Structure formats: structure tokens, C-alpha cells
Amino acid sequence: MAESDWPQQDLSMRNYPFTPLLCFIFMLILSPAAYPDSSKNSGSIHIDVIDAKTQRQIAGASFSVSAADSLLPQNSQPPHSSANNITLPPGLYQVQVFHPQYQTVIAPSVRVVKGKTTSLSLSMIAARSDTETLVVYGDQSRLDSLTSAGARYFDRESLRSNAGSGSDILRALDGLPGLFSSGEFASYTVRGNGPRDNLILVDGFPFANIVHFDDSFGELEDIEGGGRYSVFAPNLINGATFQPGGWSAAYGGRAGSLLLLDVAKGNSQTASYSARLDLAGIELGYDGPSNIHADTSLLFSARSQDFGRFFETIGLEDIGSPKNTDIIVKTSSRLDQNNDLELLFIYAPEKFLRDIDNVLASDEDEPGNYTDIELEKSATENYLLGATWTAHTDSNARWTNRLYYRYFEQTASSGEAYPDLVPIDTPAQQIPVRDNIITSSRQEQEIGLRSDFTRWNRFGEFNAGLRFSKTNLDFDISLAGDWQRFEYDSDDFRADPNQRFIVLTPVDVNSSLHDSNNLYSFYTDQSFEFDNWQLRSGIRLDHDSLADETILSPRFSASWRATDNTKLVLTAGRYNNAPRFNDRAAAAENRRLKHELTDQISLGLSYLFRPDLELLLEPYYQHQTKLIVEADRTNRIRENSGTGRSWGVDTALIKRFSHGWSASANYSYNQAKVQDAANQPYYAADFHRPHSFSLGGVWEINERWKLSSRWKWASGTPADGYVIYANVLGEGQPLRFAKENISNNSDRYQNFHSLNVRLDYRRTFNPLSVIVFLDVINLYGADNPLSSEFNPRSGENNIEEGQILPILGVRLEW
Known part of the structure; x- marks a missing residue:
């Protein structure tokens, strides 16, 4: 296919391969302090201490x-310093923060770099007079005490150290209780729900298209898996808060889980x-003062990736050529003592091409047996x-x-090649093809306002807020x-029941949606605080103008601290998907699809053996109604006719980072079943895995070497029963x-098992720090099929083979 076949948008930065480099050069020119003062033999830590509630x-x-x-x-009396800036030789340090009215907080691993100031922000929880002094880790102090016991917080260092992250933030979440990630896709499933059921907010903004290559007419497993790569590298995210259920009334729109991503602030x-180079591309970054306003910091990142070359390197050229660029800019300004302003810009275009050469590469197992004959091309604009x-x-x-504007535009087409109809050595340009069989265009323009008010009163904490968004479709x-x-x-x-194939027709497939959707939420x-009890009761109201539907969602949670080390948390509430x-646009009958509803309840136990060692046990139950079901793929009509139920238990033993290492062991049991209509039988949900187990950890060997690994085992996902017919034409x-x-x-597909290993090596050559890393996903190449691919030319139902995915890269910091 010629480049001219592509949907053209001449002003797109996607058309300039050196955009990240040019942006970086601009940032260098902007800053007068391009290099640290090499005359300094020490570095420093700047510590900001904030109240976990009032901020x-x-x-x-x-x-x-x-x-x-x-x-x-815990009972030692270390030497104290009251200065917020502490000068230290380069190295790794543990920081403890003390205050007579707050619980002591530990930051277990803080790196000091020569000639640099490391900014550290720690939250402290008010101490209770009826208990002895407690020591908590920084991640614990950032969690809502009235949410699910399975909630977890990952800081920046934890995210970029996790084995199998593949330089991707969503893969870095692997190892959380109740969460499963195969590693092949930048997605995850929670408690039997699908990857599209997860609510993800970036700095509090809804950024629906956080994942690249997930929404065109590509491979079926791409769509099921939720996308190949996310917009964010782990180094860009300062913290990630994950909640498998039980979140407050402030959040709605998805029912599977809640993930809050905080983009890092500039130092x-x-x-x-920084500059980062791996087999897929290059990433350039700046982190520091803006040099425009004294109290404004700036974070800048530009990343360009060409996975076509990467796939060729590891022998997967049949996938195609995905290319993407991610440019992220964030400014943080202190206007005065009581007012702060942050600006966030994300630009994440992508391009995908699968041409005749990729089709011909799909016969690697047997010459002439082409497993995938799809021709695909798409171009996407995506920014916030x-x-x-x-x-x-x-x-x-x-x-x-929060005020935001989001824009998403995609043009895509899909066709087929027929290399089986000509001799095997036929030149590529002479192979018959049918281009542009199905084409689509999609544009979303959304403007929104999110307002939240919090007041602490004599009962506890009062919250109220509203949401408004208008999306032109x-x-x-x-x-x-x-x-x-x-x-x-x-x-x-099928017009003839004996016909052993279906025919998609323009009458049934062609569809348009040109409308706007207004969402209102309040x-x-x-919360009410007693001696050992905390209660929270809330209500949420959502109105969807396109569905002409109003949803009332009650939320309730209660926390009881039975002892200084033991806590029980009960959560209950209604959540909506x-x-x-895309579903609404697939057919005219889908315009008024209603929201799916999930009623959840969970009871969690958390027990601390010591500040860095925690045991978690949380059973849960979910009842689902109004599930969207596709009744017939020939006309693409969906209905809210499904119901479902999911129940199980999540367990974990978590050793937080201390003494140079951390580890966790998780086991989850789940039963998730759905039915398409009231008169039909229940069957296993698409992402149901009855059992899953993982064991992993991080070992900071010394200041230079760090090793992390995680081994996972899980039941296979469900698969349809089928029969195969020959010579159907x-x-x-x-x-x-x-x-x-x-x-x-x-x-059901075979059981899943995989070992991910990551090794980091750091060396400093003043003023440059060099970090070399090797991250290997699926180290021993286990076969872990998520789906199968049927080959109509051979009659084979191909189960995907396991692939070792090595990611080798170098990161430079100065």
C-alpha cells in the first residue's frame, strides 16, 4: 500500500519523526541551567510534609x-533535623518524618544525586490519642481509610522497578490483589470484569484513550486485550492509586476498578x-523549574516509538507496523499560600499499517499457510x-x-489479501487484494468541568461535587x-440455515452517529469518626442525555480498627458502566443503550505483623444488571438484556520495601458468570479466571544494581465450543x-504461567548517570493463549504460541 492511501492530516505532528527531538532542544534552550554544578560533591533532599486530609x-x-x-x-530515638533541606553525599537513604501530632512516616528508598536536589513529598496521618505511636510507610498514608482493603498505592520508584512493565504504566501494576495482567497487552482485568470496565483518571481528568492501538478494526485479541501500549511510561507517573472496589461517590462511569494516575510534577x-533509548524508540525529558515563573515547575516528556522495527527484530513482523508519539507537558504553580494551579497537556497520535508484506510473513510455521490475511491501516489524533x-x-x-478539553479522531480501514489463490512465489505486488472493505471515521470533542468541595466538620469529612461534560460525536x-x-x-x-458462513451487507453494517451527549453528575x-470506627455514607446522581437515563447510586463504607494492627473495612454501593x-454508533438501534449496573459489597481484613509486613483478606460479591449483549454480529445490534454475578476472595501477603527489598504473594479466587437474557443459561464471563497466584519482589542489591522478578500462574480464560466445516463455498x-x-x-484455554525478570544497572560519570536495563516478559516463552485465530484457508484454529519479549534499553540522566 502506498503512503498516499493513508488518511492525511498535514498539520499533524505525527508527520514529523523528529518532533520529540525538536521539542527537547527547545526545552534545553529555554533553560539556562542545562547542566548541574559539577563542582558540588554532594546532593540534597528537599522534604515537603503535608497533612493527608487537608493537603x-x-x-x-x-x-x-x-x-x-x-x-x-520503632522505639529508637534517632537524631532529628528540623531543616527541610538536608545535604548528603550521593547514595540511597531512608527518610523518617516525626511530628508529635502525627504518625511517623517512612520513605524507605530515596536516591541522592550529586549536584541535584531530590524533592520528596510525604503525607502524614493525624495520630490518635487512644493508641500507641504507629509507624506507617509513605504509600499507606496516601490511601483512603474507608475504601476497599485491597486498595494500593504505587510510588514513582515502585512503578518503574516492577518486572514486566515493559516501560508501560499499566503493565507496571502487575502483582496487585485481584488484578491480573497477562503482560502481552497494556491492560488488566479485576475480579472477572473486562479491561474496558476499569475507570482511569489522569490527574483527575477522564482520558478515555489512554491506550494505543485498541479501537480500530485490528486483531480480535487487540480489542479483547484493551490495547498494546499505554500513553505513559512509568517514570512520568508520580503515583498510582488502585482500588478494586468500594470507592466513594466522587467517582462513576465504570464499575470494574478505579485507577488514579498522578502525573509527576517538575522538580x-x-x-x-533525561534521554531513554530502547529497541522500540526514544524518549526525551525535562524535569525542573520553568525559568518563567519563580514558583512554577515544569515536566516535559516526548517519546517516539516504532514497533514495526522492534517486531522485525524479535521475529513478529506479521503483526504490522505500529508507530506512536507521546508528548506530555505539565506545569505546577504556587499562586499564593492558598491557591495552586496546574496545567496538563497530552498529545498522543498513532499510526498503524499492516500491508501485504506482513501478510506474507504470517506463514512462518508452514510456507504458504498464511494465518492472517487482514490488511489494515489507521491514523489517530488524540490529545487532552x-x-x-x-x-x-x-x-x-x-x-x-478542573476544566478540560479532549479531542480524539481516527480514520481506519480493513481489507484482505488472497495469497492462497496464486503460486507461493508470486511477487507481492501481483497478489490479489481487496482493499478498504470496511472503513470508519470517528471524532469525539469533549469539554468538561469537574468541581469538588471538601470541608472537615465536627463529625468528620464532608464532600460534594458536580461533573459536567458535553461530547460532540x-x-x-x-x-x-x-x-x-x-x-x-x-x-x-443466515438467509439459508444450512449456509456455513455469514455475509455482512452494507444495509446491515453501514451506520452513522452525528449527535452530542451531555453527562451531568452530582x-x-x-464521614463520621468515632473512637475505633469510621463511617461514610454518600449518594451519586448521573444523567446521560443520549440514553435519556438518570442513575442514583448509593455508597456506604465502614472501618473498624479492632487493634492497633488489625482493621476491618466494609464497603457497599452501586456502580455503573x-x-x-463505538457500541452506540454501530447501529441506529443502539443509540439509547442504557448504563450497565453493578451492586457491590466487600468485607476486608488487614493485619500488620509489623509496619512493613501486611496480611490482606477480602471476600466480595457483585450483582450485575442491564449488561450490553450483541445478539447478532451481522447487524451489530446491542441490547441491555444481560445479567451477571461475580464473587470471590482476594488474599495477599505484602512485605513493603525495607532493608533493601520488597516482596508480595497474592492469591485470588473468583467465580464470574453472565447470561444474555432472562430465559438463557448462565455461562463463564469472558475474562473469568477461577484461580490466580503471583509471587514477586524487588531487591536493591546496592547503589548500582537492582533486580526484580514476578512469577504468575492462573487458570485459562474461557473459550467457545465450536465445530469446523470444510469446503463451505x-x-x-x-x-x-x-x-x-x-x-x-x-x-477453557490452558492454564497461564509466566516469569518476568528485570535487571537495572546504574553508573554515574559526573555529571551523567547511565542506567542500563533489561526487562524480559515471559522469560521461558510459555504458551499463554488469550484467544485463538481461525484460518479459513486451512481449517486450523490456531492457538497463539508463547513469545519471549525482551526490552533492552539505556536511560541517561544529567
Whole structure:
């Protein structure tokens, strides 16, 4: 296919391969402090201490700094320093923060770099007079005490150290209780729900398209898996808060889990530059003062990746050529003592091409047996611009307003090549093809406001907020003539019941959606604090103008601290899954699809053997109604006719980072079943895994070497029962086989198991630090199929083979 076949957008930065480099050069010119002062033989730590509730700075805190491999006993009296800036030789340190009115907080691993100031922000929880002094880790102090016991917080260092992350933030979440990630895709499933059921907010903004290559007419497993690569590298995210259930009334729109990503702020003290190179591409970054406003810091990152070259290197060239660029800019400004302003810009275009050369590469197992004949091309524009103003209206109140604009545009087409109809040595340009069989265009323009108010009163914490968004939708799907498909369900329409294939027709497939959708939400909740009890009751109201539907969602949680080390948390509430715009645009009958509803309840136990060692046990139950079901793939009509239920238990033993290492062992049991209509039987949900187990950890061997690994085992995902028919087109026609799915998820793929290993090596050559890393996903190449690919030319139902995915890279920091 010629480049001219692509949907053209001449002003797109996607058309300039050196955009990240040019942006970086601009940032270098902007900053007068491109290099650190090499005359300094030490570095420093700048510590900001804030109240975990009010988010205001705490005065009067004192600090203790020690070597990172020696955890001070809880009852020791270390030397204190009251200065927020502490000068130290380069190395790894543990920082403890003390205050008479707060629980002591530990940051177990803080790196000091020569000539640099490391900024550290720690949250402290108010101490209770009825208990002895407690020591908590920094991640614990950032969690809502009235959410699910399985909630976890990952800081920046934890995210970029996790084995199998593949330089991707969503893969870095692997190892959390109740969460499963195969490693092949930048996605995860939670408690039997699908990857698209997870609510993800970036700095509090809804950024629906956080994953690249997940929404075009690509491979089926791409769509099921939720996408190949996310927009964010782990180094860009300062912290990630994950909740498998039980979140407050402030959040809605998805029911599977909640993930809050906080984009890192620029270092307000000293400037740092970075360059990262791996087999897929290059990433350039700046982190430091803006040099425009004294109280404004800047974070800048530009990444360009060409996975086509990477796939060729590891022998997977049949996948195609995905290319993407990610440019992220964030400024953080202190306007005055009570007001802060943050600006966030994300630009994440992508391009995908699968041409005849990729088709011909799909016969690697047997010459002439082409397993995938799809021709695909797509081009996408994707960006977000957001502003966050936080005002501390008085000592007991905070008001946060977020205004944002989101734009997404995609043009895509899919066709087929027929190399089996000509001799095996036929030149590529002479192979018959049918281009642009199905084409689509999609445009979303959204503007929104999110306002949250918090006040601490004599009962506890009061919250109220509103959400408004208006999304203009322009969707078009067009089929150029009838299209025979050789994989189908038994209940898909066929004019002749004896016909062993289905035919997609323009009459049934062609569809357009040109409309706007207004979403209004309001929520409020109040917490009540007693001696050993905390309660929170809330309500959320959502209105969807396109569905003409109003949803009322009550939320409740209670926490009981039975002892200083033991806590029980009960959560209950209603949550909703908004219909995807793609589903609404697929057919005119889908415009008024309603929200899926999930009623959840969980009871969690958390027990601390010591501050760094925790045991978790959390059973849960979910009841689902109004599930969206596709009744017939020939006409693409969906209905809210499904129901479901999911129940199970998550367990974990977590050793937080101390003495130079951390580890966790997780086991989850789940039963998730759905039915398509009231009169039909229940069957296993698409992402149901009855058992899953993982064991992993991080070992900081010394200041230079770090090793992390994780081994996972899980039950296989469900698979449809099927039969295969031969010569379905009849005599005198090309030989074609057909696969008829005769039962929903009645079978199951083989058990999943995988070992991921990551090794980091760091060396400093003043003023440059060099970090070399090797991250290997699926080290021993286990076969872990998530789906199968039917080959109508051979009649084979191919189960994907296991692949070792090595990612070798170098990161430079100065």
C-alpha cells in the first residue's frame, strides 16, 4: 500500500519523526541551567510534609536520614533535623518524618544525586490519642481509610522497578490483589470484569484513550486485550492509586476498578534532563523549574516509538507496523499560600499499517499457510488539555476545579489479501487484494468541568461535587459490498440455515452517529469518626442525555480498627458502566443503550505483623444488571438484556520495601458468570479466571544494581465450543473452511504461567548517570493463549504460541 492511501492530516505532528527531538532542544534552550554544578560533591533532599486530609503543609516536623539498608527500630530515638533541606553525599537513604501530632512516616528508598536536589513529598496521618505511636510507610498514608482493603498505592520508584512493565504504566501494576495482567497487552482485568470496565483518571481528568492501538478494526485479541501500549511510561507517573472496589461517590462511569494516575510534577529545586533509548524508540525529558515563573515547575516528556522495527527484530513482523508519539507537558504553580494551579497537556497520535508484506510473513510455521490475511491501516489524533485550580478556602476546607478539553479522531480501514489463490512465489505486488472493505471515521470533542468541595466538620469529612461534560460525536462506518465471514455464532442470521458462513451487507453494517451527549453528575457524602470506627455514607446522581437515563447510586463504607494492627473495612454501593460510543454508533438501534449496573459489597481484613509486613483478606460479591449483549454480529445490534454475578476472595501477603527489598504473594479466587437474557443459561464471563497466584519482589542489591522478578500462574480464560466445516463455498470455488461457535465459553484455554525478570544497572560519570536495563516478559516463552485465530484457508484454529519479549534499553540522566 502506498503512503498516499493513508488518511492525511498535514498539520499533524505525527508527520514529523523528529518532533520529540525538536521539542527537547527547545526545552534545553529555554533553560539556562542545562547542566548541574559539577563542582558540588554532594546532593540534597528537599522534604515537603503535608497533612493527608487537608493537603496543607505541616510545620514543626523533624527528620531522620539513614542508609537505606538499615530500618531504625520503632522505639529508637534517632537524631532529628528540623531543616527541610538536608545535604548528603550521593547514595540511597531512608527518610523518617516525626511530628508529635502525627504518625511517623517512612520513605524507605530515596536516591541522592550529586549536584541535584531530590524533592520528596510525604503525607502524614493525624495520630490518635487512644493508641500507641504507629509507624506507617509513605504509600499507606496516601490511601483512603474507608475504601476497599485491597486498595494500593504505587510510588514513582515502585512503578518503574516492577518486572514486566515493559516501560508501560499499566503493565507496571502487575502483582496487585485481584488484578491480573497477562503482560502481552497494556491492560488488566479485576475480579472477572473486562479491561474496558476499569475507570482511569489522569490527574483527575477522564482520558478515555489512554491506550494505543485498541479501537480500530485490528486483531480480535487487540480489542479483547484493551490495547498494546499505554500513553505513559512509568517514570512520568508520580503515583498510582488502585482500588478494586468500594470507592466513594466522587467517582462513576465504570464499575470494574478505579485507577488514579498522578502525573509527576517538575522538580522545583534543580533541573534534570533525561534521554531513554530502547529497541522500540526514544524518549526525551525535562524535569525542573520553568525559568518563567519563580514558583512554577515544569515536566516535559516526548517519546517516539516504532514497533514495526522492534517486531522485525524479535521475529513478529506479521503483526504490522505500529508507530506512536507521546508528548506530555505539565506545569505546577504556587499562586499564593492558598491557591495552586496546574496545567496538563497530552498529545498522543498513532499510526498503524499492516500491508501485504506482513501478510506474507504470517506463514512462518508452514510456507504458504498464511494465518492472517487482514490488511489494515489507521491514523489517530488524540490529545487532552486540562487546568486544575485548588483553593484552600480556609483551614478546614478545600475547593478543586478542573476544566478540560479532549479531542480524539481516527480514520481506519480493513481489507484482505488472497495469497492462497496464486503460486507461493508470486511477487507481492501481483497478489490479489481487496482493499478498504470496511472503513470508519470517528471524532469525539469533549469539554468538561469537574468541581469538588471538601470541608472537615465536627463529625468528620464532608464532600460534594458536580461533573459536567458535553461530547460532540461524529461516527461513520461503511462497508464496500458484501463480505463473507467464516467465523460466526450459531444464532447469527443466515438467509439459508444450512449456509456455513455469514455475509455482512452494507444495509446491515453501514451506520452513522452525528449527535452530542451531555453527562451531568452530582455527589455528596459525609464521614463520621468515632473512637475505633469510621463511617461514610454518600449518594451519586448521573444523567446521560443520549440514553435519556438518570442513575442514583448509593455508597456506604465502614472501618473498624479492632487493634492497633488489625482493621476491618466494609464497603457497599452501586456502580455503573456507561455504554461505549463505538457500541452506540454501530447501529441506529443502539443509540439509547442504557448504563450497565453493578451492586457491590466487600468485607476486608488487614493485619500488620509489623509496619512493613501486611496480611490482606477480602471476600466480595457483585450483582450485575442491564449488561450490553450483541445478539447478532451481522447487524451489530446491542441490547441491555444481560445479567451477571461475580464473587470471590482476594488474599495477599505484602512485605513493603525495607532493608533493601520488597516482596508480595497474592492469591485470588473468583467465580464470574453472565447470561444474555432472562430465559438463557448462565455461562463463564469472558475474562473469568477461577484461580490466580503471583509471587514477586524487588531487591536493591546496592547503589548500582537492582533486580526484580514476578512469577504468575492462573487458570485459562474461557473459550467457545465450536465445530469446523470444510469446503463451505462448494465445488468450483476457493477452498474455505468455517468455524461455527455453538456454545458460549463452555471450554477453557490452558492454564497461564509466566516469569518476568528485570535487571537495572546504574553508573554515574559526573555529571551523567547511565542506567542500563533489561526487562524480559515471559522469560521461558510459555504458551499463554488469550484467544485463538481461525484460518479459513486451512481449517486450523490456531492457538497463539508463547513469545519471549525482551526490552533492552539505556536511560541517561544529567
